[in-house]
Amino acid sequence: MDRAMKAAILLMDNCFGTGINGILDALIAANYSLIKSGAMPLFEWELVSLDGNRVTPTNGLRIEADCDLASFIARPEQPDIWIIPGIYQSASNFEKVQTAMRQSEVMVPVLQRHVVDNKMIVCMCTGAFLLAQADLLGKNPALMHWRNEHHFRRAFPHLTIDSQNTIAEYGNLLCSIGGSMAYEYLVLRLVERFAGHQTAINTAKLLMMDLNAPPAAPYRAHQYQPEHQDALVQQAQLYLQRNSSQDISMVEVAQELNISDRQLKRRFAAALDCSPLQYLQRLRVNQACSLLEATQLPSNKIVLEVGYQDESSFRRLFKKQMAMTMESYRQQFGIQHQQHMAVG
Template identity: 35%
Template sequence: MVHAAILTLDECYASSAGGFADILQVANAHLRRQQGAAAVQFAWRFVSLAGKPVTASNGLQLQTHALAPHERYDLVFIPSLHYGGRRRFEQILDRQAGACAWLLAQWQAGAWIAANCTGTFILAQTGLLDGRTATTTWWLERQFRARYPDVDLQLRPVITESDRMLCAGASASYLLQAIRIVERFAGQAIAAQTAKSLLIDVSQTSQVPYLPLLAERMHSDSLVQRAQHWLQSNMTRELRISELAAALATSERTLIRRFRAALDQAPLAYVQDLRLEAARALLETGDQGIDAIAGQVGYRDTSSFSRLFRQRIGMSPGAYRNRFQVNSAP
């Protein structure tokens, strides 16, 4: 048996914890069919520090086994946790000293550890990710970097692997993560059969098409706020930084300095992101041609627009439409 432990914490997502086990169960069915009853299969337990019932974020009660100090597993999975605000989330993290010590011992004994979405924070809390590559859900990037500055956080890949540790992006990426685990322990053929059985698209290897270009950044700089409003109203025009500075009655140097301090980018880069986000919305909801969309968001040269779109979004405008267009047909 490949012995797996699913570390079940209060406020975890039941879909992440239970779904991971479901995929192992389907893999077992393929293993038995291909290799017979004697096949090496997955066995799992839902575990917690005290071994008491755990309440998932949706209110579901999950029965668990207590963590046994000397019991060793081949694999440990940390499901994603519900994020109820920064303060509450960090309080949850600060209560995990016992779980972190157990995770460290499991890894040192040779176990693989897979952390999903916000579960990556738990793994980072052990110190094991310091100096190693990891990923997590994109919208908690700044909080993760602030709390764990020694981790090499990468948001482009859906899954990262480093020294027997697999980290994955936003919660639903546990599907891809579980398939990767099945491949690691049972081989590529069983992993492919499992993915096909469950309609899991294993071609999704990048988070880039899902990442917003305009991350919300709270600031109180009134000059920058006025600049943002002006740029949003004029983004389809050919813009010069001198024109923006004149409209705001300030110098170009002051404008650029304060814009960078508030939003960590230059004003014209902000305009570029505005245009691309507008193009995304048009591709998702409309049926205009690429030429028309490029012109509508402020680009006269379609080839330049397409090249920039691919560079920033990770795929061509046409491919993006094929994947994300909302079907309005009844």
């Protein structure tokens, strides 16, 4: 490009502070890579809070704002990019989510005008709630940290969630899940789009990280289960958890609870958004993940431990759910060395 790309980064209290700093670090690294290659720096940015005051992220390390929102949007020249980090950081309290959504409502017309002007929005994690408020997702699925998905479904039951990808591009809308590294990966995608592939590679190497984001699935092992009030499904869950390594028939589970197989499936779908069999499969894959993380037990033994007799069948299931093989999962999350006792 022949001019700088101007970005506005939204700041809100209780946001993910490490993510904000990660965005800035990645933008600075991109500009440095361009300068070292003989080009001009590409990105300029301002930090914008709703009232112009500094904000306090969840880590307590306050971040100073450059401008308040009202003054910023009153300027004749508006940014090329709005960057929307997570607008809140609470995985357990829906009331806090609602409060954050009310506070961020003032951004809805700002982002809607930005889209009308054919400009770009970069959104991370719970920033997806703001996109949904502004009705900017359309039929596209939202991305966020898996710990926030149950809140999103409650707030926007008509919208869908992409639980598999780390980053998604919908035209001028660039979205990512949460977590520390997702912010840098998203900026790398932004760099690649506007500064080219080589600059993105150089920036990634400067930050000592991969250019392409890993799949989201492996990080969802042992994921949070949404709360529900269906006592019968809770009983079924407990039964499956206690007997997950056994040969279980869902008809037998239904009989144990004195309901039909059909009723059991319907109530699981309503409470957990999955079938009883899918829930059991998740339990077994999660148990395999735990064994891969904490033991040196061979993969074929792990398959038997979690209740499968057909190794190839379980390997297919594991790869489908985790987006990697059992061996790759162990390499990424397992014990890499044995500790030795000091001699003395």
